Amino acid sequence: MDRDDVGIFLYTGTRAPSDIVNARIDRSITAIPVGAFCDCVALESVELHDGVMTVESNAFNGCCSLRRIVMPSDNVFDGRSFMLSVDSSKKSLEIQQWLDSIRSKIEHHTAERNKLLREAARINCCASIEEENDIPFVIQESNRSNESASTMNSSPCSHTQDKMDDSDPGNCYGEDIYEYFRSKEADSTVTPTATYMDGQPYINVSMRSILVDWLIEVHMKFKLEPATLYLNVNIVDRYLAKATVKVKRSQLQLVGVTALFLASKYEDIYPPELKDMVYICDSAHTKSEASV
Amino acid sequence: MTVLTRNLRRVCDQIYLSFCLAIISSSLSVNNFALILASFPHAKMIEMERQILQTLEYKLTIPSAHMFLARYIEVDDANKSIVQLASCILDGTLLSYKLLRYCPSKLASAAMLIARNALGMHPWSCALANCAQYCEADVVIVARAVLAEKVSTASELTSALKKYSRSVYGCVANTDIPNV
Numbered sequence: 456m457d458r459d460d461v462g463i464f465l466y467t468g469t470r471a472p473s474d475i476v477n478a479r480i481d482r483s484i485t486a487i488p489v490g491a492f493c494d495c496v497a498l499e500s501v502e503l504h505d506g507v508m509t510v511e512s513n514a515f516n517g518c519c520s521l522r523r524i525v526m527p528s529d530n531v532f533d534g535r536s537f538m539l540s541v542d543s544s545k546k547s548l549e550i551q552q553w554l555d556s557i558r559s560k561i562e563h564h565t566a567e568r569n570k571l572l573r574e575a576a577r578i579n580c581c582a583s584i585e586e587e588n589d590i591p592f593v594i595q596e597s598n599r600s601n602e603s604a605s606t607m608n609s610s611p612c613s614h615t616q617d618k619m620d621d622s623d624p625g626n627c628y629g630e631d632i633y634e635y636f637r638s639k640e641a642d643s644t645v646t647p648t649a650t651y652m653d654g655q656p657y658i659n660v661s662m663r664s665i666l667v668d669w670l671i672e673v674h675m676k677f678k679l680e681p682a683t684l685y686l687n688v689n690i691v692d693r694y695l696a697k698a699t700v701k702v703k704r705s706q707l708q709l710v711g712v713t714a715l716f717l718a719s720k721y722e723d724i725y726p727p728e729l730k731d732m733v734y735i736c737d738s739a740h741t742k743s744e745a746s747v
Numbered sequence: 748m749t750v751l752t753r754n755l756r757r758v759c760d761q762i763y764l765s766f767c768l769a770i771i772s773s774s775l776s777v778n779n780f781a782l783i784l785a786s787f788p789h790a791k792m793i794e795m796e797r798q799i800l801q802t803l804e805y806k807l808t809i810p811s812a813h814m815f816l817a818r819y820i821e822v823d824d825a826n827k828s829i830v831q832l833a834s835c836i837l838d839g840t841l842l843s844y845k846l847l848r849y850c851p852s853k854l855a856s857a858a859m860l861i862a863r864n865a866l867g868m869h870p871w872s873c874a875l876a877n878c879a880q881y882c883e884a885d886v887v888i889v890a891r892a893v894l895a896e897k898v899s900t901a902s903e904l905t906s907a908l909k910k911y912s913r914s915v916y917g918c919v920a921n922t923d924i925p926n927v
Contacts, residue, residue, distance in 0.1 A: 633818050633878065636810035640850050643809035652844065660844045664904055667842050671906040681834065685811035685851075688841045690799065697802045706795075713795040721808055733788045 463502075471495055480507055487514045496520060644689070651696035657703045658695075666691070666711045673715060673735055683715070683722040690714035712736050812837055815855035815879075822878040823859065831919040833862035835911040836893065842904055843896040849889050856881055857889040864890075865924045890927045897924075 464475040468484060471492050478495075479502040480487065486509040492498060493516045500523035501515070515521060645651055652660055667688055674684045691714045695702060702710060712732050719726035800807075816837055820830055837858040840846045846854060856879045864870040871883040879886075911920035 629818060629821065630878075633815075636814060636818075637852060637880075640810050640852055643806075644850055645847055661901065663844050664842045664901065668904040668906045671838065671841070671910060675906070675910045682811060682813050684838070684841065685813040686807070686809065689809050689811060690803065690807065692847060694799050694802055698798075699802075700798075709791060709795050710799070713792050713799060716792065717796060717799060717807060729789055729792060732792060736788060 466491065471498075473497070476500075478502070480504055482506060485509070487511060489514065490516065492516075492518055494518075499523065501525070645692045645696045651692070655695055655702055657701055658707055662704065662707055663691075663695075666707055669708070670711050670715060673712070676735070677719075677727050677731070679719055679727075680722045683718045686718040686722055687711075687715045690718055708736060810851060812840070812851035812855045812858075815852040816858060819855060819859045819875055819879060822874050823872055824874075825859075828866060828917060828919070829859075829862045829868075831911070831917045832865060832922055833858040835907065835916065835919045835922075836861050836897070836924075838907045838910070839897055839900070840893055842900055842907070846893065846896055849892070852879065853881065853886070853889045854893070856886045857893050860886045860890045861893065861924060861927060864927050865922055870927060887927055894924065894926060 462477060464471060464478045465481050466478055466484060466487075467481045470490065471478060473495050474497055475495055476497050477500045478492065478498060482504060485506050487507065489511045491511075491514045492501070493514075495515075495518050497520055498515075498518045499520050501521065502525040652658070652663075670687060670691075671684065674687070691711055694710060694714065712735070716727070716729065716732050816833060819825075820833070823829075825833070837855060840854050840858070849857075856875065859875060860870045860883075863872070871886060876882060908920045910916065912918055
């Protein structure tokens with residue numbers, strides 16, 4: 456990675472610094488990875504060479520000064536490569552022409568174009584560009600798209616998107632939502648080793664099972680949403696893992712039912728009231744006391 | 748015995764109530780009042796709610812296994828019996844403490860794999876592999892752990908069984924589940 460004499464930054468694979476103005480891609484680079492030029496706010500011009508086959512998603516994310524992109528004809532771009540990179544006021548003639556040329560290519564392949572537009576709907580950040588009836592920054596060369604989908608794996612669920620119903624705009628977010636959830640799930644679960652029970656001397660694993668079993672029953676009685684149950688058990692686990700106080704055996708049911716109360720407020724349309732919760736606890740209490 | 752306990756509780760409640768009234772009328776310290784109030788089940792729950800919220804720093808909603816399962820069902824275009832069986836298996840995983848070490852998306856994909864396998868389909872479809880980004884071998888490991896836990900679950904824990912034995916859920920609880 457270097458700056459040559461004329462002040463052009465030569466991209467050789469590592470992430471570009473944010474203060475560069477002009478950039479050129481080194482001949483050794485065939486794919487620009489995710490986030491390569493992310494937030495290079497000063498970046499005005501990028502020169503690609505014909506060996507660059509792929510520009511991954513978010514490669515030019517946040518490049519708000521980008522006015523000029525020099526590129527050979529048959530590159531393949533992911534739909535999100537230039538997301539947020541250009542806002543319509545700063546768009547120069549060159550980019551306008553570039554878009555026009557791409558549009559004319561795409562219009563020859565109506566089916567492909569529909570697919571691209573569907574993809575474009577996912578990128579709501581491009582709304583300002585859509586208003587001007589441009590094709591948004593979704594550039595997937597039509598003549599290459601078939602092989603790119605199979606070989607480069609740039610869109611893992613492309614075949615399912617084909618199946619999707621155009622009339623339901625909610626469907627096209629599914630993949631993004633899934634990816635977001637995957638990125639979040641590690642933080643939201645208890646430690647991967649799941650050893651919090653060691654820090655809780657008064658309760659044990661079988662008590663937890665009994666509690667969850669009882670919660671499933673209550674959940675069924677109240678006819679709550681399935682998501683409530685999962686959130687409920689997760690809250691119980693996270694509380695037991697994080698709580699500084701040692702939860703007593705007699706309190707475990709209280710933790711469980713309160714977590715249910717909280718979870719139902721988040722997930723259900725008609726959450727049960729506090730008095731219903733107290734009632735269900737009360738009857739369970741007397742029942743268990745009677746059986747002892 | 749039951750009647751006695753219940754009556755005893757009622758008497759206790761009465762005593763607390765009169766205590767509270769006494770405290771209000773003689774305007775004792777608020778702390779004492781709160782202490783006595785905390786003995787009531789309603790107040791206990793509210794106090795516990797406060798504690799839970801503080802401990803979790805108000806970060807409550809999470810991507811749960813159920814949400815991942817919903818996505819897999821959508822991607823796989825699964826039929827009703829797969830949906831019911833997979834939900835049944837996934838509900839069963841909640842009971843197990845050991846399975847907490849697997850992340851929710853893995854548990855959901857394992858439930859999907861077990862359900863597909865039990866209904867005689869190929870365990871892991873291409874669409875699922877693409878969406879979940881787990882290969883079949885990875886999921887099979889989790890699926891075996893899930894099945895092992897299912898076998899070792901104590902026999903008195905029958906709520907999930909009861910729930911999925913109902914006709915609303917297609918009586919899937921009685922389905923024979925082969926090993927994967």
